[in-house]
Amino acid sequence: MVRAMLGACCLAGMVALQGDTAMVHQIEAVPDGYHLIAYDDCGVRDRQPHVRCEGVHTYSEAHVAADERTRSVAWGWKEVGARFDQLRPDISYVIAVTYANEPFNARVQSLYAGDVALHGPRALPKGGWERLVFMVPHEAIQDGVLDLRFRLEGPVNVVVSAIELWAPLPPPKALHLTDVSALWKDLEGRALDLAWNPVAGARVTLLRRDAPDAPIAVTETDAEGMFVFKRDVLIALPRNADLLLRASSTDACAEKTVSASDIWFDPIRYRPIPAAIHGLRACVRTLDGSWRMRAGEPAAARGLPLGDHGWRRFKVPGQWLQQGLDVPLTEPVSVATEFPVPAEWRGRRVILRFDAVHGGTQYWLNGVRIGSSENLFTPVEWDVTEQVLFGQPNRLDMEMIVQTESERLAHASGYAFHSLGGIPRSVRIFALPATHLRSLRISAGLDRSYQSGLVEIMADIEGPDAERAVIRSRVLGTDGSHMSQPSVRSRSLSFSVPGIRPWTNETPNLYTLQVELIVGSRVLERITRKIGFRTVEVRGSQLLLNGKPIKLAGACRHETDPLTGRADTARHARRDVVLMKQANLNYIRTAHYPPTQELLDEADRQGMLVEVEAPFCWVGNEGFYSLRAILTPTSAMVDYHHWHPSVIIWSLANESTFNPCFEVSNRLVKELDPTRPTTFNNPAPKRICDIANVHYPRMPFDDYDRDDPRPLLLGEYFFPICHEQTDVRRNPGLRELWGAGHSDPTSDYGKACAREFSWPYTQPGEPPGAWTHIVESRRVIGGAIWAMLDEPFYLPGGKQVGYAWVHGFWGLVDGWRRPKPEHWLARQIFSPVWFPVRRLPFTPGQQHVEIPVENRFAFTDLDRLEFRVRCGRRLSVLRTSGAPGHRAALSVPIPSGANAGDELACEVVDAAGRSIVTATMWLGEPALPRPCKPQSDAVAVPDAPEALGDAAAWPTFHVTRFDFADLWTAQPPFAVLPDGRPETAVTLRGTSLIIRQKWPGFEGAVIMTPDASGAQRIAYEFVNNGADFFAREIGLRIPLKGHDWTLSWDRWCEWGDAPADSIMRRRGVAKPFRGKSRSRSPESVRPRWPWDLDETEEGTADFRSVKLNIYQAALQSSNGPSLTVYGHGDVHVRAAVEGRATAFYLLSRCAIGPLLVRTGDTLKGDFLLEVKNVQEVRKARR
Template identity: 30%
Template sequence: MNNLEKSRHRKPVLSTLILWLSVLTVSAQTTTLHPVASNDCGVDGKQPFLVKGDNYTMPDEIGGSVTARTCNFGGTVIYAFDRMDIQADYQLEVVYLSDSERRQRIVADGNEVQSPVVLEKGKEQRYRIDLPKKAFAYGQLVLVFEVLKGPNALVSELNLYSSNPKKPVPFEGDQKLALSHTQSYQVDTTVNAEEHLPVYTAIPYSVPGVYDPVLSLNGTWQFNPSPEAGFQNREAEAGGWHPIIVPGQWSMQGFKVDSAGFGGYLTTFTLPADWKGKQVKLRFDGVSSECTVWLNGKEIGTHMGGMTAFELDATPALQPGVNRLALKVRSESLADMLGSLTQYAAHQLGGITRKVTLFAVPDVHISDIRIVTDLDEKYKDADLKVYLAITNFGKETEKNIAARLSIAGLPVVLDRQIPSLAPGETWNGWLTGTVRDPQKWDNEHPYLYTMKIELENGDHTTEQIEKRFGFREVQIEGNRLLVNGKPVKLRGVCRHEAHPLTGRVMTPELEREDVELYRAANCNFIRTSHYPPCEELLQVCDELGMFVEVEAPVCWIGHHANENWKTLDYQDSKYYPYVLQANMETIHFYRNHPSVIFWSIANESYWNKEFAQVEVYVKKADPTRPHTFHDQAYGGFNNQGSTAPIANIHYPGPDGYKVAAKSERPMVYGEYCHLNVYNRSELVTDPGVRSDWALALSPTWDNMYKTDGVLGGSIWSGIDDIFQMPNGDAVGYGPWGPIDGWRRPKPEYWDMKKIYSPVRVHTAQLSPAKELTVALENRYTYTDFSELQIHWKYGEEQGISFASIRPGENGQIRIPIENPDKANELYLSFTDPRGFVADEYIIPVGKQVQNELPELQPVATQLKKTNDVYRITGKNFSCEVSRTTGQILSLKQGKQEVLNGGPWLMALPLNGGGCYPNHNANTPLFNDICTEWKPAEIDAIKDGNDVIVSVRGSYKEFEGSYRLIINAGGKLSVSYSFDALADVNPRQWGLVFEAPATFDKTFWRRDGLWSVYPDDHISRPVGEAELFYSGLPSHLNPRVEPSWSWSLDYNELGSNDFRSTRRNIWYAGLTDHAGNKVTAVSDGKQHWRSWLEKDRIRFLVADFVTAGNEMFLGSYYAPFRKPLKKGDTIGGTVMLYVE
């Protein structure tokens, strides 16, 4: 380290050479900040928050202040703070003094909090940095100082200030050690995973002599939130017992169970007479989260784990005819805590939450099936390997058992004679054979075969099983994941099981709808966060074509998002038998689905020896697939050296692909490009914030797609997480999905579809010609463009075109045109071979006219001054401007008032929030214009045909002037210039005007990000929107499913469609039902927003708009921000036409 390596202790001398540098603040208002943590780096006893870094004292000749000359240094220097207030504001003060030129940066949670800075030799450099809330989203702040150029990183002083005077605490013990050292663990590699796999008996397709071997127990049961002791032995009584739907959560049906208590369930069923002599199994696909099961008063089993299936042997407790089934169920258990299930959903998940199935099998039956398809080196032929376990539950030894396997559509028959089976004995082994050139399963060609396995006893069949499966192989090659030999890019979403009225309980219809929606949006991958899904979801993914990562129900172990770990030791081995169980149940239940391409051991948890041991079991339980572990593969936060074959990073920021490119493992973005949710007031005020999300996703995905090492990623999140409780409360994390809980597409859905599109059109403009040539890129993995149907339309001409472009390559299509002068745009749609439209484009042809409005001609305009107003008049025109405020009181065309207020300056600050499940249906609006207007000078003059009103004054936040140029022909020009009186980081600035409430329709033409939008999308380039749409109820009941599109939803400001910001307008305006209009005319660089304000309509014409203040998107949006310091000037000119 140059001088740092020569001496650690030299007497410092004071230097007056101090360079003060500042990072612009993001706060809109002056906030009192309290010092809450200080570190004199390099001085033992004065650097309590240091995790990693060596001490050093600069020599006297370097200069600098006393405290600056002591420092920490290292390849990385890490400081960590715990128990931060996620709702508070924090500011970091950092001081550097370097003995040589360096270039370094500060990173927190994988994202820059200080962009690279150059440290000059001998210069003391001081920075103030407003910390983005993403940096301490879960109450911990881990700062990593990284060297980019020079011998190493260093820091001399580190101080923290907060709006909350409560002081954070340092990391201690293992928590601190885990940050400073990645450890390798000695684990037992000789473990037997088979001993920990649960039994999931194959449910038969048919059993001879049995009409139907499967009986669903779904339906109406009886429930008691606090059942009496011994209730399982008595009939349900009227008192305390109520009907309840199964599957279902009790909380979503109006019941409350004490967190330490159990709820009681009762039902009866009639055993089919033809099941006599059969073995009967009882399968629960999910009971949340701890239960005991009785059948006819006899306990037949217990289970812990709310999101995994379990099976019980019902045979010994059955009786002919009517049987009585009872459960006691507790919601908050160890499984619930280790999965953070109730905490995450912000309500009790307790109940029988997935389907319940009773089924009959013969005494000797297939108790396990595992299907493996091993493709050859050319990925043509396959070795089919089917593992069978056959168990004898009878009382006699069976000697003539055979298994036969056949596949519909393939000349494949595999036979296996089974040795004699004694009572209670299980035989297991493989049926193997080579299959010549079968159809392969991939997400773009989800070809499924049906396998039939027949169990025979002598000359008769005793059981028949049918399984749909696909020939598919998953491999890792370097830093790429291959499926059937092709490297894949995962265009994914994270998906919760969520519905406004049923909570985490899904129907098969909803599972199918979700997959269809994601597939139509060009997703090819679902991460089942943070638990395995209903079995029906994977059946649909197999059928429709969707890659899946199935996650075990383990979430936030050790992670500060689960507050239990503040007092508990996450490395305590007592927690990990359940973690192992959860993983084994997950793998074994879902292993035969070709859509599942890898497993997840846990979400956002701290790697340690116990997880390392669980990983050994996972590898042995399923050697045909890789797995991942959702920690952070790099950076200082939660990066503790996990060894999963697929590396993971959450929210890597815009430059994450650069790190992934160097990874030796495939790196998946387990969560990325978080949708807006925590900027709650911004969202309820201006739904247009949602359309800005594409500014983050689009460049990020392009970089991911082009970078080897980036496997792909899962957008957070795939669906809103809002639960409408029966008592009227709305709980959950909030509206963070591209679809809402009712499965209505939101604005981000279309953005996701466009950005994830495997069809790229690179021709932006065409000239009229007899043949139009369009450049295309194929981003499919397996699909040639020859498989697509390409429909084109040019004026009255249309047709179908075809192109042969292989996956990953570029090419062209040529479209013959008979009358090139008859149209000015070419429409293209690309239909995926699976039947949905993958993408649509409109390419402009020839000269385009954006602003179609005729220029208003000036007419003679008169000015009359009274004591109170300036009265500006002309033919069928009048305007009154207050001589007290300088603002318009009334502007009329004929007798119709068109404007009755403004201009007011708006410089609306960014407004965000912390990461916690505090969705509130009554989130306050944030829509303030500047306050305390005090005019200093107002004057009006006649200037030719115009009248000019000049106004100078001040708001609390700004001071400056504006000028109105008014012409009776209907033209109003307002130019303005204001200087900031305080620091502010605005989301929008511009001028606000007011119109009568009868002007309840807005219209616009704008430049859109995409050339094609759905007709109901708030960002469509041309359109009209109603303040409130007819046909909707006067009050929106959140517990009634809407029949209209999301854009028609409304609040007190108007419909989502009406009140959304329209960026880059050529014109936008308001009109009433008589056709009177006020129109803002622009050049594609200004922006429009309108809303209802009490009994009038207000509209903003903005000269600046930036994306919203979602904490997870700050690093993406930083280039688009314009933070203002005191004295900075904003301004522009607004042109209005009234008619």
């Protein structure tokens, strides 16, 4: 049956032989008489016994239309290997390999058997799969060993789905026991045959390893090869007992040991850090500061004084690579420090707490090994009471290595493109009384009426007086008043708190919870927590906060700093939350790992909803061998962050395969914290998480997986223009297009912008009206913009690493925490006070206009806000009322003399005086600019000889090939076209100057005609004689000599005016550089200027950004000459320093989406240009 199945696959997946790429060993099918003797199901780690790879991954069905086995691949950065041994020299073997590939990746790879190429560079099928069969040449097998190497020959990486080894030998009898585990569940597993297909009816016996003749239980496998022993069978067994599984089928048998560590799992519980303990003035000390580090032999390092010359200073928190120690992920680093423990702490327990440690770590204190850890983004703590010296220095040594199972599952260093090894968060020691709280679980919810608070506390008490100890708890108000009577119980308690104000992101009301541990009449320790009373529920397809539906307007946030990497980021917590609030965002997804405690403290205080994500990224179809490494940090995440009111969702992983480990992880999280929903940031076929989650679906979002009844969260969407690295670097003004059309999706402009989203690739931004669609949806609960922050990292010497140089300048805010254009656009798009009508019906002489207002808050009535409306010189301060989800209206007095097209600017201010948004509206249609009125020194076209002499400096046709980058890899890269100098002929026809230009691929003319005002009407018309291509910019380029040019502009903006330091402001002036020439300050030096003044060789971001929809724009030289172009909001301009010259680009088109230009298509447009001080301009062009 295996043979028949694989043979059919061979015929289905066959492609044409490619002899020109070394396919001489390929055959059409496995020969008759051959049998399968080995099989690697490469996409599952414990089903690839011969494979060496970096990891495994499973493509979605949407990307590869095949079964899960075919869609699951092993991958490597440069190579995937496989080794088969004990092969016979007298046998001719056959290898069959299966490849699969997504539609958007241009993978090219070769396959070698030993030194023989079975196939040379081969492009894998996009969005499909193939199975290739090869006769293995005898010379490829050396000493009975066949080494296969799948080698990278192009971009991306190397993948392989399956490897089969066939031979003219009897098929081996094989039975595999796999997927075996009992952590946090029943003992279960599968019985599979040689090709990893289910074996039904196999007899499976459970025994103790030390009593192999005394069966504990017996069962049989089902049709899927599954067997299960209920956990009740295991409860009575000793926790240190290893078990044995014996399986037998009709023609094979197998045994597998199940170690005790694969049966029992204790979730992580942290000791609460006390605010005070009896008899001590201070009970917590930080160990942050100057430590020591060194590479080399760790055992030797532990014996060396910290003053030894081999030690290097290591600032904690920190990463060692950022501090000059570059060590491979697989090699050890020693880290050490000395610290005192106060003598007055003697008689107490002493706890050493790391908020995070990045690396598999062995710990020694004063020469005594105290333990090991490898969870990366959650705390590690040790009771070091028996090892510390009181009143003396204590020596702590850590042997660290980055490459661990946890690192592989988190993909942390790979994602950051550099080693994250180090101690990224704070370290402290704290004292506890001998009898103390070993763990503390807190829940602060609401009763069914959502009026009174409910506190539930569960505590574990440890120590000699644990049986006599009780806990006492009370809630204090913001003024210190008692909100509740003290409640006392031995291990757990619950009590009601009437009269509270619930916590929401709009009203972040916090209270102080005190928990005291008491023995007799003595308070041994006091714990304080800031809590907020709120409930989170999933009801049908809605997510409810305190019983009300909410919409999540958010962004994904990494812990990141350009100079310190993922370390020492707690200092950014307050600023980051402030920036998100300023952008009118209410939700953070902590991609792709748990955040610092400080971030959640700020989210609690300022009012921000948070989805906390477990530290797993791009995890493939893992077996249960990874279960402990998944459950440990997941349980740590829940215990460490569970008491924050801001945390409303637990995310199990990022963009991973929903393998059986995550089923158990979901069960664990729900048992540890039943008060919050779970989600999984990828499709999960079993739908067992509470919230469905998808990344980058197409609009309308409601159409995605319509039969799924759960709430739908867009885990990632709405990413900025960042993949188009080349294009957006030279023209940062493209970033404005991210929000184009969203102010009024029903306008002609909004509809035109929407038409740019019709292409079959994942595009930046979202179609106009996307957020309104979410607001109005009964199913989509919100989304997280990718991303909040840019991702650049600078190593010593200025070396650049990180996603930023792939496509990671993806933030609303840059890595230095400077707002970018998208930050202000988000403020407009996601404003909780929305103005659905931007062009107000108006007739001159009208005394009032009505402005519709939509309340997109969840908890705030409009009567809590102030509306400051300015029309001309009149400022009106108005109020209205409207419940969340409802509309209201403002009646605005209009001053006499107001005209159609005049602006209204409405600033919305909350009760605390915080500005929410300033929205611009127009009375009727926006007024067009005044007609061009050139000054008297404007001149007509020069005569023919002068024109011929200056022909090379006149406007030339300009177009850019669209920069798809890695979004649509089938398309050619970005390019500025046409290329090279054209063949040029200049003639006069009447008063018009005709400049004919011809390049390979383009031919046409620029026609310059003076109009009645004395300005030049410049028209262009060119034919594409080359191949089809996609265009972004289309227009003309005017070259000018030198850099002494200042750009000024006046333009239309759908949102009104942007901040004064924004490249999007309606009126402005920009110089090429901050100084007289380009700054020599490297990018790795923290800037002291706003983002718009960042420089490249083409000028500041402000100068080189396209100015869209201009009324007029000018390049002015300090020597007098100037060029001014006029438009009706339909012309775009861009300036750029190009070598020793400056270019002025006049553009008819510059949009977020591409324009398909076919062979034979004509591209044309025209501009009105005024040239002043023409003699000087002529010199400048030269």
